[in-house]
Amino acid sequence: MSDPSPQSSKSSMRWVPLLIVAALGVLLFAGVMLSRNPNREALPSPLIGKAAPAFRLPVLHEPGRMVTSDDLRGAPYLLNVWGSWCPACRDEHPVLTRFAESKRLRVIGFNWKDEHADAMRWLEQFGNPYFMVIADYDGKVAIDWGIYGAPETFLVDGKGIVRWKYVGPLTDEVIRDELLPKIDEMKVASR
Amino acid sequence: MLLAVAMLVASFATFAQPANDPTPLQFQSPIEEQRFHDLVAELRCVMCQNQSLAESNAQIAVDLRREVLELMRQGKDNREIKQFLVERYGEFVLYRPQVESKTWLLWFGPALVLLAGGIVVAGAMRKRRQSPAAAKTSDSNEEQEW
Numbered sequence: 484m485s486d487p488s489p490q491s492s493k494s495s496m497r498w499v500p501l502l503i504v505a506a507l508g509v510l511l512f513a514g515v516m517l518s519r520n521p522n523r524e525a526l527p528s529p530l531i532g533k534a535a536p537a538f539r540l541p542v543l544h545e546p547g548r549m550v551t552s553d554d555l556r557g558a559p560y561l562l563n564v565w566g567s568w569c570p571a572c573r574d575e576h577p578v579l580t581r582f583a584e585s586k587r588l589r590v591i592g593f594n595w596k597d598e599h600a601d602a603m604r605w606l607e608q609f610g611n612p613y614f615m616v617i618a619d620y621d622g623k624v625a626i627d628w629g630i631y632g633a634p635e636t637f638l639v640d641g642k643g644i645v646r647w648k649y650v651g652p653l654t655d656e657v658i659r660d661e662l663l664p665k666i667d668e669m670k671v672a673s674r
Numbered sequence: 675m676l677l678a679v680a681m682l683v684a685s686f687a688t689f690a691q692p693a694n695d696p697t698p699l700q701f702q703s704p705i706e707e708q709r710f711h712d713l714v715a716e717l718r719c720v721m722c723q724n725q726s727l728a729e730s731n732a733q734i735a736v737d738l739r740r741e742v743l744e745l746m747r748q749g750k751d752n753r754e755i756k757q758f759l760v761e762r763y764g765e766f767v768l769y770r771p772q773v774e775s776k777t778w779l780l781w782f783g784p785a786l787v788l789l790a791g792g793i794v795v796a797g798a799m800r801k802r803r804q805s806p807a808a809a810k811t812s813d814s815n816e817e818q819e820w
Contacts, residue, residue, distance in 0.1 A: 524723055
């Protein structure tokens, strides 16, 4: 191995601190950029690509009628978690209504830890965009779905596989940039 | 009036959380209670991510604490209970992630950095010991340049 002359090794060494500072700068910039994402605290769902959790829950509008996860199979659906106690669900409501009216998929409401009367009143007041609303009064099924805040939205395909999840209120941008491409992708895959 | 304001504030504070269930957990024995407290202190609250399940007042934390106690009573061991939560909420719920290939860097990274630093320092010291005169002149050069 040839020994580099002291002079040249010296001159290359003098750039080391600058490189370190530059590297720290890049790291800081990356951190700032990442922290700008308003959804940065959303947890990735371990359910994506797996079968939707099995459940058996009453229908909000017909409390005697039970619906199971198997009943929903056969066609894709969007499961939207909401509660009358959730202010962000109110913000999301018009967006969800617009999506439901486009009739691309069944939109199933998942009424989480709500009072029956409160849930009914909420839907009467703001309108009911849902194909069907199922009610999880004690929140047991919500734990199986990994639900931790409302609103949350899951896309489940016709085979009952969870394809996508969004934590927080849906916006037109989220529907356009994330949900619709996922639905198209799903349709191509099932063809 | 004051009450109304207080209620309004409280309703904002509990943003996106269902109403609180007031019944506290009942333990059958001090051993069960101790095991429960040790376990929930190692689990992260999924809603308020800087708190453990033990500390958080979020409704989901209340529900998950109840679920943990129920799983304990079903005879599940701590590993199985953690697995139950990881399957639903992801690795994030664990304050101490499992040692597996994708967490090796997390577990052993600091030791690697320390090792690399040690090698650099050892190398520099050996160089200096081998040629004290050269080291001295380069030191004075350094002072001039910087």
